[in-house]
Amino acid sequence: xxxxxxxxxxxxxxxxxxxxxxxxxxxxxxxxxxxxxxxxxxxxxxxxxxxxxxxxxxxxxxxxxxxxxxxxxxxxxxxxxxxxxxxxxxxxxxxxxxxxxxxxxxxxxxxxxxxxxxxxxxxxxxxxxxxxxxxxxxxxxxxxxxxxxxxxxxxxxxxxxxxxxxxxxxxxxxxxxxxxxxxxxxxxxxxxxxxxxxxxxxxxxxxxxxxxxxxxxxxxxxxxxxxxxxxxxxx
Amino acid sequence: xxxxxxxxxxxxxxxxxxxxxxxxxxxxxxxxxxxxxxxxxxxxxxxxxxxxxxxxxxxxxxxxxxxxxxxxxxxxxxxxxxxxxxxxxxxxxxxxxxxxxxxxxxxxxxxxxxxxxxxxxxxxxxxxxxxxxxxxxxxxxxxxxxxxxxxxxxxxxxxxxxxxxxxxxxxxxxxxxxxxxxxxxxxxxxxxxxxxxxxxxxxxxxxxxxxxxxxxxxxxxxxxxxxxxxxxxxxxxxxxxxxxxxxxxxxxxxxxxxxxxxxxxxxxxxxxxxxxxxxxxxxxxxxxxxxxxxxx
Ligand SMILES: Nc1ncnc2c1ncn2[C@@H]1O[C@H](COP(=O)(O)OP(=O)(O)O)[C@@H](O)[C@H]1O
Ligand SMILES: [Mg+2]
Numbered sequence: 285x286x287x288x289x290x291x292x293x294x295x296x297x298x299x300x301x302x303x304x305x306x307x308x309x310x311x312x313x314x315x316x317x318x319x320x321x322x323x324x325x326x327x328x329x330x331x332x333x334x335x336x337x338x339x340x341x342x343x344x345x346x347x348x349x350x351x352x353x354x355x356x357x358x359x360x361x362x363x364x365x366x367x368x369x370x371x372x373x374x375x376x377x378x379x380x381x382x383x384x385x386x387x388x389x390x391x392x393x394x395x396x397x398x399x400x401x402x403x404x405x406x407x408x409x410x411x412x413x414x415x416x417x418x419x420x421x422x423x424x425x426x427x428x429x430x431x432x433x434x435x436x437x438x439x440x441x442x443x444x445x446x447x448x449x450x451x452x453x454x455x456x457x458x459x460x461x462x463x464x465x466x467x468x469x470x471x472x473x474x475x476x477x478x479x480x481x482x483x484x485x486x487x488x489x490x491x492x493x494x495x496x497x498x499x500x501x502x503x504x505x506x507x508x509x510x511x512x513x514x515x516x517x518x519x
Numbered sequence: 520x521x522x523x524x525x526x527x528x529x530x531x532x533x534x535x536x537x538x539x540x541x542x543x544x545x546x547x548x549x550x551x552x553x554x555x556x557x558x559x560x561x562x563x564x565x566x567x568x569x570x571x572x573x574x575x576x577x578x579x580x581x582x583x584x585x586x587x588x589x590x591x592x593x594x595x596x597x598x599x600x601x602x603x604x605x606x607x608x609x610x611x612x613x614x615x616x617x618x619x620x621x622x623x624x625x626x627x628x629x630x631x632x633x634x635x636x637x638x639x640x641x642x643x644x645x646x647x648x649x650x651x652x653x654x655x656x657x658x659x660x661x662x663x664x665x666x667x668x669x670x671x672x673x674x675x676x677x678x679x680x681x682x683x684x685x686x687x688x689x690x691x692x693x694x695x696x697x698x699x700x701x702x703x704x705x706x707x708x709x710x711x712x713x714x715x716x717x718x719x720x721x722x723x724x725x726x727x728x729x730x731x732x733x734x735x736x737x738x739x740x741x742x743x744x745x746x747x748x749x750x751x752x753x754x755x756x757x758x759x760x761x762x763x764x765x766x767x768x769x770x771x772x773x774x775x776x777x778x779x780x781x782x783x784x785x786x787x788x789x790x791x792x793x794x795x796x797x798x799x800x801x802x803x804x805x806x807x808x809x810x811x812x813x814x815x
Contacts, residue, residue, distance in 0.1 A: 332703060333702075334699055334702070334703070353702070354699075354702040354703055355702045355703075355704075355705050355706055355707050355708070358702075358703065358704065358705035359705060363703070364703050366699070366700065366703065370697050370699070370700035370703075371700075372692070372693045372696045372697065372700065372701075373696065374692055374695075374696045375689065375692060375693060375696070379689050379692075382686070382689060383689060383690065383693050383701070383704045383706070384704055386686070386690065386704045386705045386706055387704075387705040431704070432703075435704070435705065
């Protein structure tokens, strides 16, 4: 589904990604773990077209998308829930969800998708008319994920969904992520600093260290790996 | 007393036109975070398009006048979109100062082209819309003021509908809040920016047409003074806030008219600047604006 080859990305003079390669197959949940500043968000931004790659290639469904603008990539079935959620705080919950379905013309499809999102996150339905800026952090994360689902993606990228959220809510959001993957075979690329949780729900994982992929294995093996344990799992 | 009421009506109608211009400043600021100083000259072009199409059409009638106003609005919407595409879009990744200076350049360009085409002498604006005066109690009311106010209210209603109820309006608000997140929804930011310029310019053009209807002498620099006052109105209302811009415009129109009719009338030209300084000193976010916490 997604194939990244020797991707290099920089900001001004600094290079944040020094040529990374990885892939995500249809139906998988794959995790990208790494310390703060390793380049996880940069990776997702380059894949979804928010920033230009310096070199390398991103293939989506066998199609090169490396120089496509973000709004075109969405049309191909990719959704990106960015770090910090980025919900439209000035819009209501409903308006945010409608923006998620911006490219969908068919009202019936939008209604069906809305129903699905509300079934995954009933809390959003209760707060339909509320201005999103007044939601709690966890609710905003639900909204950000729900908004991404409104585009009926085939591939979903989540950037630190657990960031700044109460542990109990994190658990429930992760359960929903697994459920979305199981129900719809939605392929997911998950970026997390909370490596323990992420590796438990994913099949495979990559470890990113200052712009380079240093390790790649199935998640159970990564969980057992002493290097990973000491660096990312607190011993 | 009757004179006071007359002044208020007069002030409201001038203020309505300030409001129409001010909204363009505020809309563009909302999506691009810069002040489009060429906007006041789009207002001028609005009355010029009215001037020429009014001459071509000839006669005075409601349908004709409305047609002339629509022509101004469409013409200026295209002009606004063109200005953004040619002058501002290539500079989008540059500093705000670069874009600001470019906007002043575009403003001068429009004024100079205006002089070339139209000449420097003021010319009378054709009577495209009917007008009379009548008396209510002791108050002499010009139908022009009522027409200006009525048209403005309709345009503001249409604007409110577009911004709050339509998909493109919701997308405008989304882009204003966070363009990157908006592009992740599949929203084409360039398209929304063009739409915003078109919308703001069409309102300025309506303002330009109505201005020339109320003060029927036009010339290529006619945009400068109302443009500055409208800019102050937008800041007064809280830049980026549409309702604020509309209220700011009305308020400035009334204040200016009252000052003009008083013994401090020599201060009329300065009143907008005095207000601007006061706002920047005491309430920089404007009357309806909030100090924005930048979301990361
Ligand atoms: N907008 C930016 N401008 C300059 N440098 C940036 C920017 N965003 C990220 N970086 C730098 O790129 C590197 C990777 O950042 P990021 O991808 O955000 O890491 P992570 O998501 O793994 O915490 C860091 O060194 C960071 O300082
Ligand atoms: Mg990050």
